[in-house]
Amino acid sequence: MSLDFPLDRAAHPLPGAERRAILADPGFGRWFTDHMAVAAWDTERGWHDGGIRPLAPFTLHPGAAVLHYGQEIFEGLKAYRHADGSLWLFRPRDNARRFAASARRLALPELPEDAFLRAAEELVRADADWVPEADADGPEGSGEQSLYLRPFLIATEPFLGVRPSAQALFRVLASPAGPYFPSGVTGVTLWVTETYARAAAGGTGAAKCGGNYAGSLAAQNEAREHGCEQVLYLDSAGHGTIEESGTMNLCLVTRDGELLTPALGTILEGVTRDTVLALAPELGLRPVERAIPLAELRSRVAEGTVTEVFAAGTAAVLTPVTGFKGEGYAVTVGDGTPGATTLALRRAVLDLQYGRTEDRHGWLHRVR
Structure with missing residues (x-):
């Protein structure tokens, strides 16, 4: 069964004026968009409950495996706005393959590559207004605005034994990123x-x-x-x-x-x-x-x-x-x-x- 990511749109997204103020100087990793991609996994049902949901905190049992044994992985990739307004990911299937390889090494469930790709796509579509414009006319390194995506997978089973978790949560966050070298590339x-x-x-x-x-x-x-x-x-x-x-x-x-x-x-x-x-x-x-x-x-x-x-x-x-x-x-x-x-x-x-x-x-x- 394929894992889909239907949109549950946020009832109270950040007002446009506040979002534009953030995009004018987002820094890196300081702000987050209105939505996140979600999915769950367990040994009985496999992958399930995929969706694009409003960004919100979630709770973990204090005994969750990730808190005690560090059973987790993550990825990093970006979405780019081209001059014609279109939105693109760069080599996302390579990130999907590496995500699966990391999962194998940490004894976590492997998310299918197509599901990884759909999660990233649907989150970018839902929060398209958060993808900054790229200005190519500034100094070297100054026109590199993008939307950074952070997929991650954590072990959530409440159990204090050292073995692979029988439960896991997948999330993708999105964060607007400004130029890494705003005044030009330095060494x-x-x-x-x-x-x-x-x-x-x-x-x-x-x-x-x-x-x-x-x-x-x-x-x-x-x-x-x-x-x-x-x-x-x-x-x-x-x-x-x-x-x-x-x-x-x-x-x-x-x-x-x-x-x-x-x-x-x-x-x-x-x-x-x-x-x-x-x-x-x-x-x-x-x-x-x-x-x-x-x-x-x-x-x-x-x-x-x-x-x-x-x-x-x-x-x-x-x-x-x-x-x-x-x-x-x-x-x-x-x-x-x-x-x-x-x-x-x-x-x-x-x-x-x-x-x-x-x-x-x-x-x-x-x-x-």
């Missing part, structure tokens, strides 16, 4: 932590689950204490290879035209990462996925054979990395400013997402 410096590790072989690093992010907060604090905006993790096996930058995948541009990125395994299979790897040949780059030792990164940045470094993720698209710090060293990438190749790749991704260039990969999914 960040990463702190190479030797105290914390993000993931280990056989762990949950390849799943998008909250525990991975909760465990990163102390490392982010360590980075800030050393004057850095984000953290760079090394592998937990002690090989000294780089993994991820906080919540983003890391990429290196070399002088001889390679686009290097750590291989998958213990890191998240980022949709933006995959997009950049696919677009790289169009900009004259050869994508290479392999283990990258920290020693190689430091030496090649110092000698100038790694000319640019950037991080890739849904929120900021591409974030230039202009320097690294670690215990006893500091390295500047290039001349310490965002690189031309990084900015060109960033523009190529955004032009696809906002419909300013032809979608030859079939990544755009029209909603309305």
Whole structure:
């Protein structure tokens, strides 16, 4: 049986003037739209009770498994308004597949890909007025308004035994997002932590689950204490290879035209990462996925054979990395400013997402 998402429209949506005031400066994750997508699952009925309902709090039994054992997953994707007013999602089936893979790893029920897609579509249609206009005429990075979607799945069975929950709730929230770099794209410096590790072989690093992010907060604090905006993790096996930058995948541009990125395994299979790897040949780059030792990164940045470094993720698209710090060293990438190749790749991704260039990969999914 397919899972549908009929609309139960909110009786008291936010007045238009208040919504427009929010959209003028939404920030990121501060405001939520009038509706949410919902569905429930249990071992007897499977998936059921799907719908688009008014945004509202919901109650959980204090013994719910998610509160005690962290059995939950989430996703992040965006809806974009094109110049003609149409609304589009970018690569939503890739998010749906990753959501299912994360569910398998956390022993949660797998939501069918079509149901994931319908939930996202119907929520965007219900809250279409919340999708901001995109202004492409401002400085680099300033015209990137979108509607961020946050699907999540939590274990809700009230039971204090350590086993997979027999009940779960699915929700999708929507939150208008302003430009990540409102004054133009700037670079960040990463702190190479030797105290914390993000993931280990056989762990949950390849799943998008909250525990991975909760465990990163102390490392982010360590980075800030050393004057850095984000953290760079090394592998937990002690090989000294780089993994991820906080919540983003890391990429290196070399002088001889390679686009290097750590291989998958213990890191998240980022949709933006995959997009950049696919677009790289169009900009004259050869994508290479392999283990990258920290020693190689430091030496090649110092000698100038790694000319640019950037991080890739849904929120900021591409974030230039202009320097690294670690215990006893500091390295500047290039001349310490965002690189031309990084900015060109960033523009190529955004032009696809906002419909300013032809979608030859079939990544755009029209909603309305």
